[in-house]
Amino acid sequence: MSLNTVVGMLSSLQSFQTDIGTGMDIVTDVAIDLVETQDGEVHPGIKDMEAMILECAKLDREINHFVDVVKQVTSEVATQQPEAMFSLSDNVKEQFTERIARLSDTDLQKHQKVVAFKDSIKNSLNQANRESEENMEELDEDVVVSQSQVNFTCPLTQVEMVNPVKNKKCNHQYDEGAILGLIKAKHSQKKKCRCPVVGCGNTDINESDLIPDQILRRRIQSHKRQTNRT
Ligand SMILES: [Zn+2]
Incomplete structure (x- = not known):
């Protein structure tokens, strides 16, 4: 060899x-x-x-x-x-x-990815149960849409996320590439990376805190398909 x-x-x-x-x-x-x-x-x-x-x-x-x-x-x-x-x-x-x-x-x-799998299942079960409760009440469609659009935007890039990841410590979401870049830049200056979400008290983000957010990624994709259609 x-x-x-x-x-x-x-x-x-x-x-x-x-x-x-x-x-x-x-x-x-x-x-x-x-x-x-x-x-x-x-x-x-x-x-x-x-x-x-x-x-x-x-x-x-x-x-x-x-x-x-x-x-x-x-x-x-x-x-x-x-x-x-x-x-x-x-x-x-x-x-x-x-x-x-x-x-x-x-x-x-x-x-x-095991963590991401379990987290996705847990969250979509919660979501499904919540939706069946909400079906009992009238839903204001416009409010739902504008709320979800806000969540699609990465706090770092200010554009719609492509590969959203969730911080398991503070639950904030970012686009994977952007947050990894920020962590790397801060760590190379020997500084801690604080969560870029305004008002978040998480002052030390590490790569190991991030898990892929599959549910959010699916929502962004289906939202994109809908907007392309109209
Ligand atoms: Zn945060």
């Missing part, structure tokens, strides 16, 4: 990982659909989808560890005798097996 082969393999693994992420988003999307069409009842299919999400999260995590081990082992090889190349795959296998053995399934619950 040459180092070039290793580099090629790592990059195809990383694009596979991107596909896993997309797959997880799709499963979450289908699950939200299911909740919405079931009027807040928990469809048994949701459990299967959750198991699917967990499997994907596991695979994603294993790829991360594998890539990490390969990078570490190959960087060590570069400083050793050429013969070290021969034991490269054995070394990788050994270290990877060791790492995987130490992982626990409970940690999978912290995977960003």
Whole structure:
């Protein structure tokens, strides 16, 4: 095995990982659909989808560890005798097996997309229940529309969000690219990143606080489809 082969393999693994992420988003999307069409009842299919999400999260995590081990082992090889190349795959296998053995399934619950899945299901169940209550009362359509439009705007970019993420500490939403850019800029100046929403007391945002907001993303998309139609 040459180092070039290793580099090629790592990059195809990383694009596979991107596909896993997309797959997880799709499963979450289908699950939200299911909740919405079931009027807040928990469809048994949701459990299967959750198991699917967990499997994907596991695979994603294993790829991360594998890539990490390969990078570490190959960087060590570069400083050793050429013969070290021969034991490269054995070394990788050994270290990877060791790492995987130490992982626990409970940690999978912290995977960003697992959190996003559970959060989406919980919120759309709440939403469905709230809507069935609200159906009893008259709803002012105009008020509903203007309220949701406000929420579609990113507090940073001031335009409609594309990939909304929710801060699990203060529940504020931002466009993913904008907030990650702000966090990075602040952290590179050794400063804390405060929540850009006016009046929010959250003074320290970190990337790990952010979870993709699938429900909001769907609303923005359906709103966009409606406005395009009119
Ligand atoms: Zn906030």
